[in-house]
Amino acid sequence: MSKNNTVFRPRDLKELDRIIEQNVPPFTFVAGATDLMVQTERWRAAANLIDLTSVSELHETLGVKDSSVRIGAAVPYSRIIKNSVVRELLPILVEACRQIGSVQIQNRGTLGGNIANASPAGDSLPVLAVLDANIWIGPARNGKFTIKKIDEIMTGPGQTILGEKQYIAFIEIPFHEREGQFWAFRKVGQRSALAISKLNLAVLGWLNDGIVKDIRICSGSVAPQINRHRRTEEILRDKKPDEKLIEQACQMIRREISPISDIRSTEEYRRHTTAEVLRDILYQTFAIYDL
Amino acid sequence: MRISFIVNGKSVELDVSPKKRLLDILHDDLDLISVKEGCGKGECGACAVIFNGERVNSCLIPAFQTDGSEVITLEGLKELPGYAAIERAYVEHGAVQCGFCLSGFVVSTVAFLKEKKSPADEEEIKEKLAGNLCRCTGYTKIIEAVKDLSLQEDLRRQPEAEVSHYVKK
Incomplete structure (x- = not known):
């Protein structure tokens, strides 16, 4: 089918937006293609391919400002991993990117693709949630992008709020207070390298005089969507962490998550292991004992 | 669609389906097996x-x-000054058995060494080579070969420009 083979390779955002305006959807936006090309049916059916890696702003932008970094949706993970400012100020993001696939995948895969594909197992998503990232959605209207939080974009496995003519343009991540900051990103898979997550957990928080000032906990790959665990966070907030408090938090996350059973894991495994991963993170963070 | 790109320093122009994989273009159309x-x-x-x-x-x-890209396959890397040393290390460590994974491993080895400023340890090699699977060797011998190679300063940090420049000649 010749229609399937229409390809657009816009050089900049202006050209991209003009192509979207002048053509009839559906469009298939392509960045690193690492998910798209292995989804054989979807790839075969994909029509009106629009390459986002050819769009200079989306492929090149890694703009560090005083209080945030703005990353183009089509910037590969490896560039994020290698950026010295991001390494220093957003180590949790670097850790998540490093745990996504192999170096060959990191050289192609992108944050924009991870978001737009909306896989429940997307490893960057819980991290973007605890970092309170702003997702800029194009095309911009009168120079303004639509801005959403990560948990507002995904509506179910493979489903997002993105309209047929919309694409992820930038991911803006604020730099957070570093005084007293603690963080962890853990991924549990079939094996340590390359496996799709059975579950992952991102934790970002601040400790002041031994008291948890604030904490954000988000799981991925457990349920159809990523989930912030606000009731678990509540248990830990403004408290001095000890074994009893951590036990309460682990009990709460067991109740708070609603895991699915699928080919990678069962509901009970996910419930149990999420609580144990949280326990491990909190014990290590608060140095209750060294494992 | 008509695409043109550079493979191992040579310009290539082809008529292909836009969704054709680079793998098939290289292996089937260009005979880079x-x-x-x-x-x-x-x-x-x-x-x-x-x-x-x-x-x-x-x-x-x-x-x-x-379209418009620059591609280097193992056939191109063979022209590198350091290639003989890589080949020797793989052979001497017995890191080659059936050989099917080998070209991919050598590509990853070259890319890995290029980014190294100092000799590599085992954990790092495991992480950076995790995207290459071998079903024969059990990896130990491959890791030893790469560790050995990372001790050789002239193999590390070969700048990109130098790689393509050499291959183009």
Whole structure:
């Protein structure tokens, strides 16, 4: 089918937006293609391919400002991993990117693709949630992008709020207070390298005089969507962490998550292991004992 | 669609379907048979090539993104000054058995060494070579070969420009 083979390779955002305006959807936006090309049916059916890696702003932008970094949706993970400012100020993001696939995948895969594909197992998503990232959605209207939080974009496995003519343009991540900051990103898979997550957990928080000032906990790959665990966070907030408090938090996350059973894991495994991963993170963070 | 790109320093022009995989273009159309299809899903690394200076799995690169790119396969890397040393290390450590994964491993080894400023330890080699699967050796011998190679300063940090420059000649 010749229609399937229409390809657009816009050089900049202006050209991209003009192509979207002048053509009839559906469009298939392509960045690193690492998910798209292995989804054989979807790839075969994909029509009106629009390459986002050819769009200079989306492929090149890694703009560090005083209080945030703005990353183009089509910037590969490896560039994020290698950026010295991001390494220093957003180590949790670097850790998540490093745990996504192999170096060959990191050289192609992108944050924009991870978001737009909306896989429940997307490893960057819980991290973007605890970092309170702003997702800029194009095309911009009168120079303004639509801005959403990560948990507002995904509506179910493979489903997002993105309209047929919309694409992820930038991911803006604020730099957070570093005084007293603690963080962890853990991924549990079939094996340590390359496996799709059975579950992952991102934790970002601040400790002041031994008291948890604030904490954000988000799981991925457990349920159809990523989930912030606000009731678990509540248990830990403004408290001095000890074994009893951590036990309460682990009990709460067991109740708070609603895991699915699928080919990678069962509901009970996910419930149990999420609580144990949280326990491990909190014990290590608060140095209750060294494992 | 008509695409033109550079493979191992030579300009190539082809008429291909935009969704054709770079792997098929290299292996079938250009007869660069070092590029192997293992899993076809981006997991095994048997089809690894250098694409615009970075190692990628060529099974996950569509033809339309190949247009205007620069690709180096094992056939091109063979022209590198350090290639003989890499070949020797793999042989001497017994890191080659059936050989199917080998071109991908060598591509990843070259790319890995290029970014190294100091000798590598085992953990680092395991992480950086995790995208290449080998079903024969059990990896130990491959890791030893790469560790050995990372001790040789002239193999590390070979600048990209130097790689393509040499290959183009």
